[in-house]
Amino acid sequence: MTAAYLHAELRRTFRNRRFLFFSLGFPLVLFLTVAGANRSRSIEGIAFPLYYLAGMVSWGALIAVISSGSRISAERQLGWVRQLRTTPLRTRTYFASKILAGYLLALLTIAVLDLAGTGLGVRLDARQWATMTLLLLVGLVPFAVLGILLGHLLKPDSLGPAVGGTTSLLALLSGAWGPLSTGHAFVEATKALPSYWLVQSGRVAFGGSGWPPAEAWLVIGAWTLVLGRLAVLAYRRDTARVA
Amino acid sequence: MRPAEPRHGIVLEQLRKCYGPVEAVAGIDLVVTPGETVALLGPNGAGKSTTIDLLLGLATPDGGAVTVFGQPPARAVAEGRVAGMLQTGQLIDHLTVRELVALAASLYPHPRPLGEVLEVTGAAAFADQRTTKLSGGQAQRVRFALALVADAALLVLDEPTVALDVEARRDFWAAMRRVARGGTTVLFATHYLEEADAYADRIVLMAHGRILADGPATDIKARVGGRRIRATLDAVPLDELRRLPGVSGAERHGDAVALTCADSDLALRALLAAYPAARDLEVRGAGLEEAFFELVAEDDRTASGAPKATAHR
Numbered sequence: 133m134t135a136a137y138l139h140a141e142l143r144r145t146f147r148n149r150r151f152l153f154f155s156l157g158f159p160l161v162l163f164l165t166v167a168g169a170n171r172s173r174s175i176e177g178i179a180f181p182l183y184y185l186a187g188m189v190s191w192g193a194l195i196a197v198i199s200s201g202s203r204i205s206a207e208r209q210l211g212w213v214r215q216l217r218t219t220p221l222r223t224r225t226y227f228a229s230k231i232l233a234g235y236l237l238a239l240l241t242i243a244v245l246d247l248a249g250t251g252l253g254v255r256l257d258a259r260q261w262a263t264m265t266l267l268l269l270v271g272l273v274p275f276a277v278l279g280i281l282l283g284h285l286l287k288p289d290s291l292g293p294a295v296g297g298t299t300s301l302l303a304l305l306s307g308a309w310g311p312l313s314t315g316h317a318f319v320e321a322t323k324a325l326p327s328y329w330l331v332q333s334g335r336v337a338f339g340g341s342g343w344p345p346a347e348a349w350l351v352i353g354a355w356t357l358v359l360g361r362l363a364v365l366a367y368r369r370d371t372a373r374v375a
Numbered sequence: 376m377r378p379a380e381p382r383h384g385i386v387l388e389q390l391r392k393c394y395g396p397v398e399a400v401a402g403i404d405l406v407v408t409p410g411e412t413v414a415l416l417g418p419n420g421a422g423k424s425t426t427i428d429l430l431l432g433l434a435t436p437d438g439g440a441v442t443v444f445g446q447p448p449a450r451a452v453a454e455g456r457v458a459g460m461l462q463t464g465q466l467i468d469h470l471t472v473r474e475l476v477a478l479a480a481s482l483y484p485h486p487r488p489l490g491e492v493l494e495v496t497g498a499a500a501f502a503d504q505r506t507t508k509l510s511g512g513q514a515q516r517v518r519f520a521l522a523l524v525a526d527a528a529l530l531v532l533d534e535p536t537v538a539l540d541v542e543a544r545r546d547f548w549a550a551m552r553r554v555a556r557g558g559t560t561v562l563f564a565t566h567y568l569e570e571a572d573a574y575a576d577r578i579v580l581m582a583h584g585r586i587l588a589d590g591p592a593t594d595i596k597a598r599v600g601g602r603r604i605r606a607t608l609d610a611v612p613l614d615e616l617r618r619l620p621g622v623s624g625a626e627r628h629g630d631a632v633a634l635t636c637a638d639s640d641l642a643l644r645a646l647l648a649a650y651p652a653a654r655d656l657e658v659r660g661a662g663l664e665e666a667f668f669e670l671v672a673e674d675d676r677t678a679s680g681a682p683k684a685t686a687h688r
Contacts, residue, residue: 211464222453
């Protein structure tokens with residue numbers, strides 16, 4: 133039952149062209165145009181395409197997992213979630229299907245962008261690719277939960293702007309689109325965002341500032357717990373509502 | 376093979392559910408034995424959908440208890456012993472009809488064969504179309520297929536034929552008959568007396584969150600499905616009219632009298648034989664809404680403690 137639901141969810145995700153275009157196409161187009169135009173430049177001593185690749189990969193993966201979970205909103209409005217509650221399907225399997233679909237889409241985004249990066253001359257060894265990808269996947273956990281939370285809080289018509297706005301703001305604040313000027317207290321504060329560490333995970337690969345374990349794990353763990361708790365509350369409120 | 380059924384069917388005891396100040400279900404008692412087909416009949420706002428939500432574990436009671444085959448509804452649902460077709464609910468996109476019904480089948484421990492379900496519901500004709508390309512009637516057939524494929528011991532349907540055309544409605548009930556013959560317990564909500572009469576073994580009449588009547592379809596039909604005769608007729612005491620065969624009640628409106636009839640043919644013949652002066656005759660079915668209204672009014676009078684004898688009909 134679990135495998136069948138996951139399979140159907142993946143099928144639906146990859147048949148949804150509009151969804152694929154925005155989560156995969158956007159970061160890819162941005163990467164190819166911006167990194168392509170600045171191939172010979174470098175930032176903080178790192179070749180620009182490599183630097184920019186880490187940011188775009190994080191941003192694309194972020195969009196993938198948040199928007200996958202937030203699609204619950206539309207399925208709630210359709211009455212599909214209610215229909216599912218009259219079947220033996222467990223809620224956690226339903227949520228897992230959204231998270232898994234988001235992760236697979238994130239992996240696809242990462243793979244496509246990495247290929248594009250290779251095309252623009254980015255060279256990393258297998259160990260660096262693996263470390264970067266693995267840390268990205270860990271850093272995405274709180275955002276997968278955030279997607280499920282948004283899927284319960286928002287109506288489908290406000291979802292597009294909300295998800296677009298949230299992912300863009302997070303990308304900007306976390307340096308996915310380019311470095312923020314350092315030194316300000318404000319910039320230091322962005323380190324409390326899990327997306328900051330998500331972007332940093334990409335930079336580990338090329339020996340940037342790295343990912344100091346304690347702080348990164350703490351931020352990611354705390355956000356996961358808090359968002360998870362909120363998602364559970366939102367789910368309970370949703371299922372108790374007047375029919 | 377389906378596991379052996381516990382003997383208890385569905386039991387509702389003093390079941391209550393409030394939404395804010397509204398008591399949607401106001402303390403109902405109901406027992407459905409396995410294999411029965413029961414219609415919940417009532418006008419909009421009678422509490423039928425809320426009762427169904429409670430049966431499916433979609434809502435939790437504010438009082439009383441509900442068990443399905445001896446288990447709490449959520450448990451029975453989790454074990455796949457119950458399947459529901461809700462009144463609202465659209466289909467998810469990016470799947471074909473066949474894929475969607477197969478998905479529903481995969482959720483149950485012993486689903487009905489996919490091909491059979493598509494055939495019986497008439498969804499086979501458009502099984503390879505995407506769910507978003509269907510007409511309203513086709514989508515309704517698919518929603519029925521989603522419930523049917525479960526092969527659950529209890530099938531609960533909330534207004535299953537709303538939005539269906541005549542042909543689809545006929546197909547639907549033909550399929551339901553097959554299912555009921557197979558031993559499935561069926562409970563469906565409707566506001567069509569004809570449907571309840573034609574397809575249920577038993578009708579449970581609801582209004583204002585209460586059960587007003589519960590019994591074999593023929594009994595309930597006689598009670599709410601009566602006709603009215605209207606005639607201009609002076610100076611005949613109402614008591615005399617009430618004693619005519621086939622007449623169950625009489626009222627006067629100026630020169631006219633209105634007779635409520637259990638058997639209008641008999642009443643009409645008797646009326647004309649006894650009072651040839653009766654003119655402007657008019658016979659019409661007492662509408663279901665009207666019949667409900669009367670039953671509810673009767674129920675209210677009983678509830679408020681008025682002695683039955685003074686409650687003239």
